[in-house]
Amino acid sequence: MGTDYQRAREELGRRLRELRVECPDGRLTGVQLAQRLGWQQSKVSKLENGRQTPTDADLRAWAGATGQPAVSAELCARLKGFESQIRSWQRQLAAGHRPVQDTWNTLVAESRTLHMWESSTVSGMLQTADYARNIFERYAEMHRSPRDTEEAVRARMKRQEWLYRPGRQLRLLMWEGVLWARVCPRDVLAAQLDRLLGVVGMGTVHLGIVPLDAALRLPPANAFCVLDDRLAVVEDWHAELWLDDAETIALYRRVWDTFAEAAVFGAEAQQVIARVRRSIKV
Structure with a gap:
């Protein structure tokens, strides 16, 4: 996987972590967010550390679960930007x-x-x-x-x-x-x-x-x-x-x-x- 692609994925992961930490209802732990989303906690960890590529649905769900649905468009735009480099x-x-x-x-x-x-x-x-x-x-x-x-x-x-x-x-x-x-x-x-x-x-x-x-x-x-x-x-x-x-x-x-x-x-x-x-x- 290209370095530029991986760097962009890690940056997106940091943005996701920021949204979890700055949740309007109070800081969420990775376990708490996973429970809200119905995911394994390992998925939250992989996404935040740039070890897994999210889907548009993942990003919209994350934005909603952290009480910030308005940022879903920004997250999806980030994904589209760096996925244009790698076309599976x-x-x-x-x-x-x-x-x-x-x-x-x-x-x-x-x-x-x-x-x-x-x-x-x-x-x-x-x-x-x-x-x-x-x-x-x-x-x-x-x-x-x-x-x-x-x-x-x-x-x-x-x-x-x-x-x-x-x-x-x-x-x-x-x-x-x-x-x-x-x-x-x-x-x-x-x-x-x-x-x-x-x-x-x-x-x-x-x-x-x-x-x-x-x-x-x-x-x-x-x-x-x-x-x-x-x-x-x-x-x-x-x-x-x-x-x-x-x-x-x-x-x-x-x-x-x-x-x-x-x-x-x-x-x-x-x-x-x-x-x-x-x-x-x-």
Whole structure:
């Protein structure tokens, strides 16, 4: 969990403790407040110490139980502010993958330059429909989310129209391990690699491959995307992190630049992709 997120959660916890202590009816102990709310006392403690994220309902109940219902709007606004940085997959995928793809379509449409690092799968900006279909099905199974695979695939394919608009630049770096990852049947992976071979040299795509034997100054960690130096989106198993402070965005650009030093481009990138493609017998 990001430091900024945790700090904001702790600050919200201090505000909750303040409301309990300054209750108009007199100071409440944690046990007394828990009894009023019908909660375990441990929940009160976790919320006040920033070890659990409250819901809007929790905050409204807290404000009411401490005799200060008018502050519920303030508390919910605080929660919304820091939760915008961490978007759990559980919440995002409650209605399936299509809404997430629609959100990304809007983000990308508003951007002119994308700096992306991919260490596990081919970027959605260059996926074939069959490759995307396999990825969505695997994640839907893992997260136990609604199966709307075909709608999600269509939305992802629509996003790729961005590549054909003047003035756009996709600056994509991929770890060579991505090319080898059997996250789909052999024939689907072979077609995906053919797609990558076809975009090398495309005017709006600057594709670099970091070879497996390249000397690295950093480990090939989480995938991320920096959109126009205004937002960095980092993907993890439990959530996407949306980070918009200048210092953090600058950090992710430095990471991208560091991987770029180890990458090969143009004909050399094609050679790496072609070598992997030849290994796949279909």
